[in-house]
Amino acid sequence: MMQVVSWWIAVVCVNLVANPKSLTDAVMDVTLVIDPFIEEYNDRTYLKCVTGEEAYDINFGPVLESQQEQFYGLSSDQVVVGDVWPEGYRGAMYWFRQSAGGARVGAFFCDVTGRGGKERVTAAKMKPGAPIQPRVLTTTVSAGESVTLNMTSSSEPADRIEWRKDGDVLTGADALQFRLEDVRVEDSGIYETYYVTNQTVGGGRARAEQAIMRLLVRACPVGLWGDECSMKCPTCFNGGVCHPRTGVCVCPPGFNGPICEKACSPGTFGAGCSLTCHCEGGVSCNRFTGVCPADCAPGYLGTNCQIECKAGTYGLHCDGRCNCHGGVTCNIVDGSCPEGCPEGYMGPDCQEENGCLSHPCMYGGTCHPIGQDRYYCRCTDGYISRDCHPG
Ligand SMILES: *[C@@H]1O[C@H](CO)[C@@H](O)[C@H](O)[C@H]1NC(C)=O
């Protein structure tokens, strides 16, 4: 389990350029949780789209036009769309079966439509064994800057290297690095790199062995924002990016504060540190993913301990069973009952029996436990006696 989890990365992309309409309204809180590498020989490759608010519609698709035919041609034997796992999150999950083969490699989006408008988040998936890999998955720069897109290679190069941008072959790019000077918004896009041999057609891309990364170019020069790029950005720390239309620092997962100056405090994680860790012993969770180093705190379950115990259960691993009046649900952490313990039980989680369990007070008297086996009865006439027996 932990092995799978350690591969997860949460990619939070507030689209800075391609979809300016969605930026004018409140930006919906959408996260695409993926492993950037497919699991080649099983059915466990997925795209997980988690929304912080109610979504009317969620759609998955390929970012590049050149992959549309393949993606939308996948049959129901090859993909499954379902609820988010682990349960308790809003959103949808798109599972690729092993039989989907190379269609599992590419850049994918999740479009979420909700009250706040439509939001698109994208992320790439690659083959773990591909000979070329990107150094980073996404790079954001400002208009007018220069940037070098860096790939690494783990094997002997084939005859040559080919690059594509948004599916089209880039002429003049034939090394593991590709430098762009004076970038413009149009340079934003999906960049792919792979080996090609002179003898075979298609090269590594035909075998779904391309490296994929994304370049985002802010519409304004560095440090500026606004319709005319005339406003000065605050300095955004820790990889935060000044939003070109609002001037607000968009913080990467794990940081918050007006200028992304604060690391998530112990107890919180995620984009904007908006989620709370639930680790046993109050230990900090991974500030990007919420995963705890050991057990979840009592009351919580799941890979990142965000699922509350089911009604009627509580405690570590949710192993405790509530014991409240009339089957009322107890506190998921300590098992305490909202209206106290039922007659005959005591203790913080109402699991200990006491002297009132045998209902010893007669004629309508109420039983008050003093300890495990001791009690007193307050009788209907107001007196206290052993068991309210008249005479
Ligand atoms: C690419 O590598 C160069 C040299 O190591 C480095 O200066 C540059 O910042 C890297 N580019 C990105 C986008 O990380």
Ligand SMILES: *[C@@H]1O[C@H](CO)[C@@H](O)[C@H](O)[C@H]1NC(C)=O
């Ligand atoms: C492959 O083709 C390129 C360009 O046509 C050429 O420069 C290169 O030497 C060739 N490589 C081999 C191994 O033939």
